[in-house]
Amino acid sequence: MNVDPFSGSSLEDPYRLYERLRHDAPVYQLPETGIWFVTRHDDLVEAASKPEIFSSHISAIVYAGAGTNAVVVPADPDAIGAVDVLATQDPPVHTAQRKLLNRAFVASRMALLEPQIVALLDEKISPPLARGTVEWMEEIANPLPVSMIAGLLGLPQSDLGRLKAWADAGIDLLSGVSTMERMADAWQEMIGFLSYLRERLATPAPESITATIAEAVARGDLSDREGVSLLLQLVIAGSESTAGLLGSAARRLAEDEELQDSLRKDPARIPVFLEESVRLESPFRGHFRVTTRETELGGVKLPEGARVMLMWGSANRDEKAFANAGAVDMEREHPYAHVGFGSGIHFCIGAPLARLEARIVVQALLERTTTFRLSRGAPSPRHVPSVFVRRLTHLHLELISSGDASVA
Numbered sequence: 001m002n003v004d005p006f007s008g009s010s011l012e013d014p015y016r017l018y019e020r021l022r023h024d025a026p027v028y029q030l031p032e033t034g035i036w037f038v039t040r041h042d043d044l045v046e047a048a049s050k051p052e053i054f055s056s057h058i059s060a061i062v063y064a065g066a067g068t069n070a071v072v073v074p075a076d077p078d079a080i081g082a083v084d085v086l087a088t089q090d091p092p093v094h095t096a097q098r099k100l101l102n103r104a105f106v107a108s109r110m111a112l113l114e115p116q117i118v119a120l121l122d123e124k125i126s127p128p129l130a131r132g133t134v135e136w137m138e139e140i141a142n143p144l145p146v147s148m149i150a151g152l153l154g155l156p157q158s159d160l161g162r163l164k165a166w167a168d169a170g171i172d173l174l175s176g177v178s179t180m181e182r183m184a185d186a187w188q189e190m191i192g193f194l195s196y197l198r199e200r201l202a203t204p205a206p207e208s209i210t211a212t213i214a215e216a217v218a219r220g221d222l223s224d225r226e227g228v229s230l231l232l233q234l235v236i237a238g239s240e241s242t243a244g245l246l247g248s249a250a251r252r253l254a255e256d257e258e259l260q261d262s263l264r265k266d267p268a269r270i271p272v273f274l275e276e277s278v279r280l281e282s283p284f285r286g287h288f289r290v291t292t293r294e295t296e297l298g299g300v301k302l303p304e305g306a307r308v309m310l311m312w313g314s315a316n317r318d319e320k321a322f323a324n325a326g327a328v329d330m331e332r333e334h335p336y337a338h339v340g341f342g343s344g345i346h347f348c349i350g351a352p353l354a355r356l357e358a359r360i361v362v363q364a365l366l367e368r369t370t371t372f373r374l375s376r377g378a379p380s381p382r383h384v385p386s387v388f389v390r391r392l393t394h395l396h397l398e399l400i401s402s403g404d405a406s407v408a
Ligand code: HEM
Pocket: 056, 086, 087, 088, 098, 105, 149, 233, 234, 237, 238, 239, 241, 242, 245, 278, 282, 283, 284, 287, 288, 312, 339, 340, 341, 342, 343, 345, 346, 347, 348, 349, 350, 351, 353, 354
């Protein structure tokens, strides 16, 4: 079978490739590499449910390479003073770290942030509404999530530009298609980021999540390195994926005025639409696992040390798991049963925050416009080239405003 997940067309539209893989080679080894793609829903859920065999420890980066075959580039976090935590940890360490942070992200606590998100959005969306146009990614989808996660961590709002640039560097490292020069730069940027976070951990803002982590370090429950690595992971995960969701949801609505109208009439259905958006354009296309021993998945033998990418974006379009998988279905029986937020012990800790942000943003966009659509004459929206994430680079929208003055 001849597939190239790193080609420009596969990166822009991976779904035909996923479909072929699900059909012909659901556990597919990239030729001459120790990398396997898992594309069927049931295989993926099975692997995610066995962390003792499919470990989340990753100390290498998959890279398209200069030739036709992908390569695995060693990237030991230890070399820059970081260490595997939470998303890249296994039980029992993962369990303890998750317990420490779970409370900080529960839905009831996130709900308290609603007025803050509304105010922030109001500030950001009012000028575009007055203008009648917006570059959605730059003005709303990218800055809002980074601002919210920085607030939760107690990081200064004056640092948002730097935080976003660092988050982008972290994502570029894992894109699989960055140039070697960009990889080297991004790696250096991670060193600067960690040293910034080390300072913040030493002087945490009171009652912030950074303070919770600093207290755990002081108690000896976490090492210093674990503390800064947790902060790094939260900034990157908290900024990137929600931006992806805000972009894909706005685009889908911009291309479907009927759907816009139905949600304007019945905003209580916005959360279901957002779950469909996460399912159809999973902001994290996939995450890696590495096998701790020889095993079998979907009838395929995997050696010890196999790097397995669980392709959430493909599993979410598996017709065997979701009828009418390629379309928004507002009547879906179990709209929350997708794997866009993961599956098993690593299920996204930030899902309540992401859902809240997205619900507020989409509701405001619908309430404060009579309609919106892709700007005529603007370049058609394209995605960041990456095997790891799915996020639009730009989204130019024309906003036909209702003339309302505020979000609330
Ligand atoms: C639409 C937005 C988001 C999506 C689609 C998403 C997706 C995911 C996925 C698929 C995983 C599972 C990773 C794995 O199994 O290897 C995950 C885990 C994680 N996410 Fe999210 N995420 C989103 C928002 C956030 C936010 C806002 C935060 C920040 C608070 C966050 C922090 C994390 C962390 C720390 C983990 C690791 C949890 C663990 O290992 O126990 N995510 N996310």
